[in-house]
Amino acid sequence: MTVNNEYILSGGRVVDPFQGIEAVMDLGVRDGRIADPAALGNAEKIDVSGLVVAPGFIDLHVHLRQPGSSAAETIATGTRAAAAGGFTAVVAMPNTNPPVDTVATVEYLRYYAEKNGVVKIHPCGCMTNGFAGQEMAALGSLKNAGIAAISDDGRCIQNHDLMKHIVEYAKALELPILDHCEDEILKGGGVMHEGVWSVLLGMKGMSPVAEELMVARDIIFARMIDWKIHLQHLSTKGSVEQVRAARKRGIPVTAEVTPHHLALTDEYIKKFDSDYKVNPPLRSPEDRQALLEGLADGTITVIATDHAPHTPTSKLVEFDYAPFGIIGLETAVPVTLRELYHSGILSLRDFVAKFTVGPAEVLGFDNRGLKPGCEADITIIDLQREVTVDANKFRSKSRNTPFNGLTFKGKAVATVVDGKFVFSEL
Ligand code: DOR
Numbered sequence: 001m002t003v004n005n006e007y008i009l010s011g012g013r014v015v016d017p018f019q020g021i022e023a024v025m026d027l028g029v030r031d032g033r034i035a036d037p038a039a040l041g042n043a044e045k046i047d048v049s050g051l052v053v054a055p056g057f058i059d060l061h062v063h064l065r066q067p068g069s070s071a072a073e074t075i076a077t078g079t080r081a082a083a084a085g086g087f088t089a090v091v092a093m094p095n096t097n098p099p100v101d102t103v104a105t106v107e108y109l110r111y112y113a114e115k116n117g118v119v120k121i122h123p124c125g126c127m128t129n130g131f132a133g134q135e136m137a138a139l140g141s142l143k144n145a146g147i148a149a150i151s152d153d154g155r156c157i158q159n160h161d162l163m164k165h166i167v168e169y170a171k172a173l174e175l176p177i178l179d180h181c182e183d184e185i186l187k188g189g190g191v192m193h194e195g196v197w198s199v200l201l202g203m204k205g206m207s208p209v210a211e212e213l214m215v216a217r218d219i220i221f222a223r224m225i226d227w228k229i230h231l232q233h234l235s236t237k238g239s240v241e242q243v244r245a246a247r248k249r250g251i252p253v254t255a256e257v258t259p260h261h262l263a264l265t266d267e268y269i270k271k272f273d274s275d276y277k278v279n280p281p282l283r284s285p286e287d288r289q290a291l292l293e294g295l296a297d298g299t300i301t302v303i304a305t306d307h308a309p310h311t312p313t314s315k316l317v318e319f320d321y322a323p324f325g326i327i328g329l330e331t332a333v334p335v336t337l338r339e340l341y342h343s344g345i346l347s348l349r350d351f352v353a354k355f356t357v358g359p360a361e362v363l364g365f366d367n368r369g370l371k372p373g374c375e376a377d378i379t380i381i382d383l384q385r386e387v388t389v390d391a392n393k394f395r396s397k398s399r400n401t402p403f404n405g406l407t408f409k410g411k412a413v414a415t416v417v418d419g420k421f422v423f424s425e426l
Pocket of ligand 1: 063153154155180277280308323325326
């Protein structure tokens with residue numbers, strides 16, 4: 001779809017939780033920024049009546065796999081998948097090869113983001129060199145090179161003293177921390193949630209305590225050092241309870257949940273299908289319920305995909321040997337609309353906020369939303385359009401989704417970055 005530099009999105013239901021707006025109104029765009037439609041005179045009108053017009057969705061947790069694993073994903077394919085899913089910006093996880101622990105890797109990412117990306121990429125740097133959990137990465141240099149946050153995602157720093165120092169440095173450098181909470185000894189060699197189904201299936205389980213212990217540690221550091229720590233892919237009831245209590249006490253912790261943890265439970269592992277194998281694992285129905293309640297009461301402020309592409313050949317092995325990971329960019333909106341909006345758990349405004357205000361707060365972004373003057377990053381959603389997931393049609397290079405073949409109601413139908421349509425089914 002080609003449009004001019006100036007246009008008006010006409011007649012849509014504008015839902016902007018940054019400004020507390022929910023109203024049928026026109027929205028103007030001029031030169032890549034939101035503009036007052038009244039000032040746009042005879043600009044082209046694009047009819048979006050019946051559709052939701054929201055600030056651009058931000059995904060805090062995406063594995064683009066470049067550099068190093070371009071058979072699974074690249075910046076070109078991953079950002080096109082993001083655009084098709086309604087995301088205007090992604091935070092790229094640093095567990096690449098080489099990892100994002102040097103200025104050169106950040107520069108590489110920024111170069112290819114500019115050259116091949118269609119949505120905004122905010123690089124995330126490693127907390128430790130090689131995300132090996134041994135020594136702190138050069139956080140100051142990485143920050144100067146342009147990282148938006150730090151994480152050792154995929155792994156968790158087991159050395160508490162090192163983690164404490166990293167939180168102190170992160171505070172000094174004003175770098176948000178995105179932490180994958182997992183005690184490695186307790187995780188053991190687990191491949192699924194430790195519970196009734198792991199016993200029935202004879203598979204090695206991963207204890208919820210492996211996550212909860214590190215959630216507790218991070219909450220203590222966030223309180224002690226008074227710096228914000230964002231907890232990635234929360235999956236257990238015990239984690240939600242801890243975050244709820246911490247936030248009530250004013251401790252600066254935030255948390256995210258993935259669409260797959262909201263939609264699925266450990267029972268699905270009985271299919272022995274490695275597309276359900278993910279870390280943290282799909283948990284029990286009680287855990288899933290706690291995650292839904294955590295979103296509803298504001299304990300969890302972010303939905304993030306943990307889009308983790310793996311090639312079909314790497315996944316097509318016995319369950320025990322398959323890598324952990326589920327892709328999510330192209331299914332997140334349909335799946336979460338079903339679980340949260342159509343089910344009545346979240347209002348539309350709160351639903352949109354989990355993809356916009358929540359992630360923006362974690363990254364410390366201000367001046368966002370659909371206010372005149374803001375960058376024109378816009379997600380347009382049809383709440384009613386039926387979509388049947390066909391992994392073979394994904395923009396992503398990978399196919400590892402447990403939602404293939406399922407039909408959902410509602411999807412992103414257009415994505416606008418800096419005023420340009422990067423995806424449109426209007
Ligand atoms: O399932 C996962 N896959 N969890 C992680 O934490 C890492 C990710 C990956 O990089 O494949």
